[in-house]
Amino acid sequence: MDYFIWDKNYNTNIEKIDEQHEILLSMMNSLHNGLKLSDTHLNKIVANVINDLFDYISYHFKTEEDLMEKSNYPYYEEHKNEHSVFFKKMLEIQKEFSKGKLNIEKELLDFLKDWLIKHILATDKKLGNFLLEKGNNNENE
Ligand SMILES: [Fe+2]
Numbered sequence: 001m002d003y004f005i006w007d008k009n010y011n012t013n014i015e016k017i018d019e020q021h022e023i024l025l026s027m028m029n030s031l032h033n034g035l036k037l038s039d040t041h042l043n044k045i046v047a048n049v050i051n052d053l054f055d056y057i058s059y060h061f062k063t064e065e066d067l068m069e070k071s072n073y074p075y076y077e078e079h080k081n082e083h084s085v086f087f088k089k090m091l092e093i094q095k096e097f098s099k100g101k102l103n104i105e106k107e108l109l110d111f112l113k114d115w116l117i118k119h120i121l122a123t124d125k126k127l128g129n130f131l132l133e134k135g136n137n138n139e140n141e
Pocket residue numbers: 064079083119123124
């Protein structure tokens with residue numbers, strides 16, 4: 001069974017955002033499954049997946065921040081600030097991991113999962129509702 005299961009409550013109904021959230025979820029599930037393997041190269045594999053995940057998260061944050069900027073979203077600063085605080089925390093975790101601290105993978109995943117669920121349900125959905133009201137769904141630039 002997957003570690004992180006999509007729930008329809010997580011939908012913001014903004015296609016671009018929901019697609020990226022689902023990709024994030026599946027990357028986290030791959031990382032979780034990777035942790036179950038016993039392999040001498042496991043640390044290297046996990047480090048690569050963590051790097052890919054972090055890259056994708058910054059790309060995703062940028063997508064949301066661009067949508068907020070373009071729509072003159074009134075809670076832009078608050079939302080962006082949540083992203084920045086989260087990103088700083090992730091960098092700390094990544095640093096711990098590179099120092100070889102044990103169980104960091106599980107810590108990272110649990111932290112990511114909790115944060116994402118809370119952030120999607122409150123902050124991203126609030127943005128989604130605003131964009132839907134403005135009629136900005138599925139906009140292609
Ligand atoms: Fe967000």
